[in-house]
Amino acid sequence: MTTPLILHHYPSSPFSEKIRLALGYKQLAWKSVIIPSIAPKPDVVALTGGYRKTPFLQVGADIYCDSALIADVLEHVQPEPVLYPPHLKGVARVFAQWADTTLFWAAMAYNLQPKGASALFAHLPPAAAQAFGEDRREMSAGMQRLRPADAAAAYRSYLRRIAHMAEEHDFLFGAEPCLADFAAYHPLWFTRQCVPVMADIFNATPAVLEWMDRVAALGHGRMEKLGAEDAITVAAGLDPLPLADDVFQDEHGIPLGSQVTIAAESFGTEPTEGELIAATRTRYTLRRTDPRAGTVHVHFPRIGYILRKAEATK
Template sequence: MASQPPTVLFHYPGSPFAARVLYYLALRGIPYDECIQPNILPRPDLARLGIRYRRIPLLAIGRDVYLDTPLILNRLERFDPSSTTKPPFKSTATPSQHTLTTLLASYTLDTPLFKNVVCVLLPSTPLIHDEAFLKDRAEMLGGPPGFNFAEHFVLPARNDAIVEVKKTLEFLEFTLLADGRQWVAETQDPSLADIELVWPLHWLFSIPGAVPKEHITAEKFPKVYSWVERFEKAVGEARKGLRRPQTVSGEKVAAWLGKAGVEDQDEARVEQNDPVVKAQGLYQGQEVLLWPADTGANHKTKGKLVGFTSREITLDTTEGEVSVRVHAPRHGFRVAAVPVKAHLS
């Protein structure tokens, strides 16, 4: 039987976005290894692969590297590496459960919820005084000269953020969880719907002193707190008996991926009728730049275009010691051709 491709998660401890993927891997029992990254730039392990994208996490399955947690989870839903792995969540989800999962993912990712949680919890952590961290996050947001992440972004918004987070908890307590359900999609065990909703709240509740007790307590929101605790316990139970991930150096990961093959060819085409393809004249094999449209837009990954569809943008990196195939979601990412340098005769 052919050996399984290496599965490596690039992340740093405490990343709430990485936690989404870690929950998923645990609940499905998918074995993986990890390449721990600093929580600020630079990240030479990724530069070695020709990746300038600055957000965490990234997931490598063989030579395919996936950016952005929605795409990572989507790929894992198509991934069944061994007979010991639990089946993808979608295989047992009803249409209504799938719809709820999609809506909850949008609720946590496409609304100000995450920003509000950041503004509530960050002042209670040492990071609020960490100049290197504050400078890094200011650069990620693309702030003007003199922009201070704490003074100009977090602290002025904290009181309003508390109100907005409290509204989210009220919605969950008195609407979604009001009927006493154990899991948000009324499943027997935690599902992808729980993963999509729980991560910012688990992050908030797990940091000592982060929750403003005069506004948010387990007594005021017992169903929400019980659900988060239940989820944490379920993930802990799922991890028992699983192989502990090996912590791997960036050099070793690069060596692994350099020998690995491309596993995912599903989106390896350029859709010629796409309006962006038509407007920019994009074609397969063209040298392009790829970047996220919101935060971290200054960090563009260069490569040869492999695929451009309604779901994914795919390219082979060209600036690292090892070339990998990068997959980014179409939603929230941009591509532009690398300008061709004029040759003077």
């Protein structure tokens, strides 16, 4: 690939760690753009049009949202080593979806209870902690969140289940890692690396820590820093990639060429508006134009996202 992979992320983002490890496993070269952890994110919005969850992947004038879709893109860019081994394609995806949702939210409710949150923001001014809390409350409006005691109990149960898997193999499903490992790892990584004061929850499952060490040893690939403005310039200077021939599987009665919005089902529901130019069996693609980034294609997975006609939201 001549067009560089540009990952927009920030260091303590769990889902970014999932993708950084996938890049490391495939030993890919990539550009690193550090973005703010909270709104406002004007440089992000210039590329995504509204989506502001972390990370997203830029390949020229194509913007890929959601770590599940980003993993698919990386598999296409460099098929070996595989994230989805042929005999594990289904189970790797199903397990990763569980880890990205059920496991993640239990872990984060445990991690960010008062003791963990205090440690996370110990070296920042009080206003920073308050702003982060307000930002995440806004992004999770309407979500049912676990209370800390319930989260701790669930997290311990999930760690025991992961330990049972890690005791049998070097990685969760065998001798080599797959997407399931990276998806399960990232919320646990946050506990261990970002709020280590909460990491005594691992004491009962040493096999989990040994597995985590093996995953961490895969590294992050070959990274070079890039400025946000430079990334926007890259998008503005290129045309989006051609679409595949099979671009439409109609599930909504919304024809291609319609103005639509796409938003996450739950967390981070800020919509992106644009022209629907593809709705395949696995993803949506919007064409949109930004004064700074030019014409871009913004891609979303179908699973976890809601497509609506734009006028229905006004």
